[in-house]
Amino acid sequence: MDTVPINVLLIEDDPDDAMLIQRFLSNAPKVLCEVTHVDRLGRGLECLQNGGFDIVLLDLGLPDAPTGLNTFEKTHAHAPQVPIIVLTGHDDDEFAIEAVQKGAQDYLVKGQVTAVLLGRSIRYAIGRQKLLLQLEQAAKEIKTLRGFLPICANCKKIRDDKGYWTRIETYISSRTEAEFSHGICPECAKKLYGEYFDKIGKKLP
Numbered sequence: 001m002d003t004v005p006i007n008v009l010l011i012e013d014d015p016d017d018a019m020l021i022q023r024f025l026s027n028a029p030k031v032l033c034e035v036t037h038v039d040r041l042g043r044g045l046e047c048l049q050n051g052g053f054d055i056v057l058l059d060l061g062l063p064d065a066p067t068g069l070n071t072f073e074k075t076h077a078h079a080p081q082v083p084i085i086v087l088t089g090h091d092d093d094e095f096a097i098e099a100v101q102k103g104a105q106d107y108l109v110k111g112q113v114t115a116v117l118l119g120r121s122i123r124y125a126i127g128r129q130k131l132l133l134q135l136e137q138a139a140k141e142i143k144t145l146r147g148f149l150p151i152c153a154n155c156k157k158i159r160d161d162k163g164y165w166t167r168i169e170t171y172i173s174s175r176t177e178a179e180f181s182h183g184i185c186p187e188c189a190k191k192l193y194g195e196y197f198d199k200i201g202k203k204l205p
Helices: 015-027 040-050 068-079 091-101 117-146 168-172 186-201
Strands: 004-012 033-038 056-058 084-088 106-110
Touching: 004 015, 004 117, 015 117, 033 068, 040 056, 040 068, 040 091, 056 106, 068 084, 068 091, 084 091, 084 117, 091 117, 106 117, 106 168, 168 186
Parallel strands: 004 033, 004 056, 056 084, 084 106
Antiparallel strands: none
């Protein structure tokens, strides 16, 4: 079991369902959860605004919320970096696929939830969300390198976002996981080594 507790925000208006979910969480293997339970979407959004939650368990049938996936979309827009597991009483594959396509990390039917299933879903959801954020950050870094890069015409250093001139290797390494191996191209070798390169260059493949 992880020693660091997972902060769970449970947004569920049915007291029996909320009690059952919390019981499952207390018995879920390999996870230690601290649960904050609210019974209205408005209160849930206030909690998310304050931050500190690792995951949201979201019922779609809340009294103060839009119907269906609109509830998820509103919650997701409020805290896009927090993974959300949708809870519903409807076993609908098409609905589940749409929820995941819109950004939900999982879709659980209340009558089919167990402690093992819920614990595994939470662990996987948090892991997938971390990976997704890493991919988004990598995409931003790649996009940055595709943009306009001011390069010195003489020494070929790059001016970074703060206005400092730095070597191109340093600039790229600080923004990606790329590694460099240094060599010398034939044109530069010929300029540097002249006739010596002409002699050995013919022997090179």
